[in-house]
Amino acid sequence: MKVHLLASVAGALFLAGCGFTPQGDVLRAAVKAGGAQVMDEGLNNAEWYICQAASIGAVRRHYGKPGLAEAYRTLCDQNGADLFAEER
Numbered sequence: 001m002k003v004h005l006l007a008s009v010a011g012a013l014f015l016a017g018c019g020f021t022p023q024g025d026v027l028r029a030a031v032k033a034g035g036a037q038v039m040d041e042g043l044n045n046a047e048w049y050i051c052q053a054a055s056i057g058a059v060r061r062h063y064g065k066p067g068l069a070e071a072y073r074t075l076c077d078q079n080g081a082d083l084f085a086e087e088r
Contacts, residue, residue: 047075060084064084
């Protein structure tokens with residue numbers, strides 16, 4: 001346990017020290033760009049799941065509340081398909 005804690009602290013100090021060098025700037029820029037790409041892909045995957053993979057029943061239960069149905073329609077642009085026709 002102490003070894004893991006010591007290694008974690010040493011790693012954090014090492015990475016913090018890199019922040020004061022030109023290599024630290026490059027590393028931060030790479031992490032920022034890579035992190036943004038990962039987050040964008042995660043959002044794309046989440047939207048695909050919500051709009052394409054979730055069951056109609058799950059969508060109705062979650063988004064069938066006032067205001068949320070319109071948000072779902074806007075996000076998923078269902079081309080006229082009205083999954084919430086029962087709510088009217």
